[in-house]
Structure formats: structure tokens, C-alpha cells
Amino acid sequence: MFKRRRPAIQMKTAEQIELMRKAGLLVGETLALLRAAVEPGVSTLDLDKIAEANIRDHGGIPSFKGYHGFTGTICASINEEIVHGIPRPDKVLRDGDVISIDCGAIVEGWHGDSAITVPVGEITPELEKLLAVTETSLWHGLAAGVAGARLTDMSHAIESYLRTQGSYGIVEGYGGHGIGTEMHMDPLIPNHGAPGHGPVLEVGMCFAVEPMVNLGTKETEELDDGWTVVTTDGRSSAHFEHTFAVTGDGPRVLTALDEGREWFAKLGSDGSAR
Template identity: 40%
Template sequence: MTIYKTEAEVALMKEAATLVSKTLTEVAKVLKPGMTTLQIDKICAEFVRDNKAVPSFLGYRGYPHNVCTSVNDVVVHGFPNNVALKDGDIVSVDMGVILNGWHGDHAYTFILGETSEDVLQLVRVTKESLYKGIEKAIVNNRVGDISNAIQEHTERKYGYGVVRELVGHGLGRNLHEDPQVPNYGKKGNGPKMKENLVLAIEPMINMGTRDVFIAEDGWTVKTRDGKPSVHFEHDVCIKRNKALILSDYSIIEAAEKANNNLNTSYYQ
């Protein structure tokens, strides 16, 4: 069942989404080679709790950590661990919070130090595709319009692999609500969108094949060919002429640019 929100509920969801953005900003301030993803997990958990919210991933369907940290060929759902990050790694941090009964849930991919032009392009194009999808997130469009815009920009234009097994989703009092939002599809297909539907739109794009597999831990999703994958995600509210983005990348980007250990050379 698709659940539409009131304006007051959208305002509360914006607070939750913004807290996720602020938490990812704390990561952007300090992330550097030599850190571990378990340290990222600890930073996020403490910041969320200090802001009177709850990390929503911890314990969700048995997930054992506060955030997902996906490095290089890990697509999503990577477990934080004690392996030191190194120069050239790309790290996606995906996390959620529950604040005042409402969920915020989004992700951002960081580049540590120097990397190849191929990786820089993959990060740039994946981030661009997120906004291409958001442009279609308006009243009377269909979910397939979002899906098609992401696929067109990544798979058809650049030949990247669009992951099929994992999709975006509705968001609200539950972490996952209807409808599902694939990153591939046809224009005009799928449910018609009405005002104040809130979606988590999240392209997961592989440099090589779209094929993935789940590691032995039952959670970590990796690319079948071992090539890098990138993940960006925004929380978005459907409106009449232009989608309302509830999350805030601007504060993450400002911290990212100020951190000399992070590579933002792909910015246009």
C-alpha cells in the first residue's frame, strides 16, 4: 500500500533526512586513509544518538551494524570492519535514522585520495543520474520515468551496469514502503505518483557488469567482476512541478571539499 504524507509529516521527514545528511557530514570532515569503516560506524552512531535519534539499520532484519560501508567492489550492505582504508578507495556510506517516529535514509560515496579517471567518471555519472531521476519525481509521472532516466544516463550513455536486484523505495514510518523504485525501466510504466509520496531514490551503478552476488555473511553485495560500484541516495518528496529533496548534499559536499584527504576533482 502506498502511503501519502501530510505537509506536517513531510516536515518531520525532512528533519530526519537532514539528520542523516548532518551525520554523513561528520564523516566527510574526518574521513582519511588509515581509518577503518568500524570507526565510521562509531562516529555515525554517536552523532545520531547525541541528536536524540536512533540508527535505524541496527537490528533491521538482523543487520548487525549502525551503517553500511561499501568499499570499491562492494555495491551495498557492506559490514563495517577493522581493515584500514587506503588511498584510492571509494567508500559508500549508507545509513538511516528514526527521529520522532519518521525515517531518514540516504547514502553518499566518497573518494579517498587519487584514483583513476575511470573511477572519477563513474562517481560523477552515478551522482548525475540521481538528479536525472529526481527531475522525473513529480505529480502524475510514473515510477518508471524515474527508473528510465537513471538507466538512460548510466547504462545507455556510458555502458555501466545498473544493478537489478536492489532498488529504491518508499519511505515514512517504515524504512521500506511501497512503491519500489528500480534504477532501470520504461517511461510510462509503474505506479502513478501523487503529491507527498516520499521516495528514497538510489542508483547503484557498476563500472562493469550489472551482475552481483551476496557474500558469505548473507548481506554484503559485491560486483561479479570485481570492478567498482558507486551508490548515491536522496530522500525525495513528490511535488507538482519540482520534487522537494528532503536530504541535503550541500553540507556534505562543503565538508568533503574542505577535507584534503578526499577527492572532489570530479565536480563539474
């Protein structure tokens, strides 16, 4: 009987991680522009044009545009759309919506990938909590990404926090991933599961962590466009993502403008290696 081989994880040098930081910072700055541009009456294609212009003006290449035929620079997913929404001129934001904006950029051959979910005007307290707990769960996952941990320690940290916050649907079948010279690389990082499984995290590994959390069911379906993933009950979803590097000083969040210092302080974690 053959032993199943674990997927190879691309290792990066310190210099290569600095290049990934350039890509990550460009993504983070682009998402900050998009957050400020979100308001009722704006279309998802309007947001897409802002993203592409900013990435190209700063020497980057949009990761998503042309990826397996995808037409956008961003994925723009509104309300019950979980991920992979295609930017379109007729998808116009309305007061009370929430929109997930996923963005990627390539700089000198290295990728950054991040996502935020943004309220449009005034949203309900239920949606405010959904966004808050989803983003916080991301940071619990990132804080678990230290040298010496196991891959699913991040998965478990995300799920464990979410289970304390209410009865949310934690999306299965989609999750985080390795990243580096390609946007999507081994391994897949689920947003649920037991700790202590998978490869040991080592300095030089880079991952994108991205919880997707629904108000109702965890069940999903893909629309006929071949991209957009939605909740089967029509209730809203939230999605947050960051790219980070495992370092000897703890997780370095390459797509966060401050590399994660504020959030780690808020969680009471310095991200130090085990």
C-alpha cells in the first residue's frame, strides 16, 4: 500500500517575501481605495475600473483578470453571493447591501491576495455582527499561523471562534491556499476542522487565509455564469482574506497596511513562534 504524499509547499527566501510584500501592499492599498468608493449607486464595474487603474498605475498586474477566463480585476459579491461575483455595469449597490471585494495583484512575478466585506450605507445590526465576527475569525486563523504549528491549527482557530459567536454557516469546499509565484497553490486551508493535522508550518511558507461565513445555511451553489457562488437560502454572506508569511518572529501579514500589528495587539497575540 502506498503512503499518500503531502502536497509540496513552496518555500520563499527573505528577499522573495519582500517582493510578496510589495504585491500585498499594493493589494491592501487598492482595497482601501475601493472601501472608500463603496456607496449606493456605484456599480461593481465602477469598482473594478478603480482597482485595475490603481494596480497598473503602480506597476502591478491584476491577478484575477484572465484567470481561467475571468473578466474582472476584482471579484465583487453582493449579499447572498459568497465569492467570485463578476463585475458588471448592471450590478449596482443599494443602501443596506454588503459587498465582498476580493483583489489580487502580481508584482515582479509574486502574488498578493486579500478580500474585505464592506457595508453599503446603513446595514442591519445582524449584518454588522456577521461582518465583525467573520473578520475577527480571520485574525484568529492568522494568529495561529506560527512556525511549528500544523496547517489545520489555523482552520480550527477560525471555526472555534465562530462557534462561540452564534449559529453561522461556515462555508465548506472553498478556503484558503498557498500563494507565491502563483495565486492558488497547495495546500488548501479549510475554515473548519480539528487541530493538529497537515504539514508543520515552517519559516518561508506563505498562505492566504479566507473565512467565508453565512447568516444561514452553509450550503452553496454555483450560478450558471460558472463563477458566482451563492448561499442556497438566499441569506447574506461575508468574506475576509489576507496573505501572510510564516517568519521567525510570527505571522507577517503581507496584505495588511500595518502587517497585522493592530489586530494582533487587539487579540492579545504577538504572533511569536512556538
